Amino acid sequence: MEELIIPTTEKNAVVRDWSLKTQKEKGDSLVEGCIANLPEYVTVNVRQNNLEDLVRIWNQWDLDTRGIFAERYGDIANLITINVDERLIQAMIRFWDLAYQCFTFNQEDMTPTIEEYAALLRVNNVQPYKIYVKEPKQLTFKKKLVRLTDMTDAWAEKQIKKKNETICIPWSSL
Known part of the structure; x- marks a missing residue:
């Protein structure tokens, strides 16, 4: 070898x-x-990956539902069997x-x-000039605070206060 x-x-x-x-x-x-x-x-x-849930869902669908899925997404469903x-x-x-x-x-x-x-x-509806991107997940105020302060979620949860409709954190916490 x-x-x-x-x-x-x-x-x-x-x-x-x-x-x-x-x-x-x-x-x-x-x-x-x-x-x-x-x-x-x-x-x-x-x-x-464990694909049992996807296989179970696929098997529950009738032929019409599978046909609609295949029409829209091509043969991508066949990947669960590979x-x-x-x-x-x-x-x-x-x-x-x-x-x-x-x-x-x-x-x-x-x-x-x-x-x-x-x-x-065998996907027919691909648009070659369309850019396919994954939408970034919006960070919540708490997640941003955790990243900025390098603290834990629990700490951030304790510090966050609600003032009227606005979520904020007291200056003394920083």
Whole structure:
């Protein structure tokens, strides 16, 4: 096993060096000061989530409800039946460049496009020019206070007072 690791590490180093050299010569889209690195060694812990609740909900739905879901979201529901192949993930992660968020194979940088993901999942209503982002959760006053003061939730709960309709904290608490 050790014999297989050393040549792979050497190949990773060659690919990394080639990638960095090419990006310096031809330019790249990284923010100045950011360094792209292909890892020399990779440790991956893969965990299969417990999807029993999702499977139970899916099985409770009739064909019409499943059809409506599939019409809107494509075949994404089929992902709940797929087992994660830990060896495949470990093999692929060696080639993942965190800075560029793409796979680097030999002298090619590759990443699946939205269209390719849509084709794999058979999702028809993907809008390629739409930006898909996760909405940030609004922090409550208490959470902001905990972050600013580096105190506990319990401490913040004791300090917060309500004055008319406004939530506030006395200056003496700060």
